[in-house]
Amino acid sequence: MRTHFDVFGLPRSHAVDVPALEKQYRELSLQLHPDRVGPGDAKARLAAVEGTTALNEAFKTLKDPVRRAFYLLKLHGVDLDREDAGAQKDMPLEFLEEVMELREALDEAIAAKDLPRAQVMAKDVAGRKAAALQEAVASLGTLEAAGDSPDGVRKASHALGRVRYFTRFLEQVDAFEEEVLA
Template structure:
């Protein structure tokens, strides 16, 4: 199976030189652009379109550190974008209780229209999101080096599960902030 890393000739790793990726994306985009085969037969045009689509998807995934981490985990057999992903159901109970309390606090803060408190909560959650992403990256690096281990996959999936919860929280704060400031 051809991966997003293969599209750019990169090793499978969370460490990606984004400026170099951007440069390579621009170069490959010019080479693969469907306009280059506009006069070609239907098969050539379809291949150019499919190549451009694969290139765009690979670039969108690899340029973003969070998406890249989720993608690496998917390459290890865990797709957290699926609703039935086991890791989401397997989150530690203490974390789920903590998230529920955090959500209730945010709901109360929004109901009270207390933007400064919501922003302070968001600052704390953003730091926790970064820490969870760093933990996931560390676990993913171990998986790339030592091969698939259930413990490594569990650590990465739990950390990325936390990233997902924190991202949703921050999106809710952003929406509240836009509503208040509009």
């Protein structure tokens, strides 16, 4: 199976030189662009469109550190974008309780139209999200170096599950902020 890393000739790793990736993306975009194919060659034009689509998707995924981490986990057999993803059901109970408490506190702040309180909560959650992403990247690095292990996959899944929950929380705060400031 050809991965997004293969599209750019990169090793499977969370460590990506984004400026170099952007430069390579621009170069490959020019090479693969469908307009470079003659008008009479439908097969070559279709191949160019498919190549450009794959390039765009690979670039979108690899340039973003969070998407890149989720993609690496997917390459290890866990797709957290699927609704039935086992890791989301498998999150530690204490974390799920913590998330419920955070959500309730945010709902209270929103109901009270207390934007400063929501912003303080968001700052704390943003720090937790960054720490969870660091933990996931470390676990993914171990998986890439040592191969799949159930414990390593579980650790990365749980860390990225936390990233997902924290991202949703921050999106809710952003929406509240826009509503209040609009």
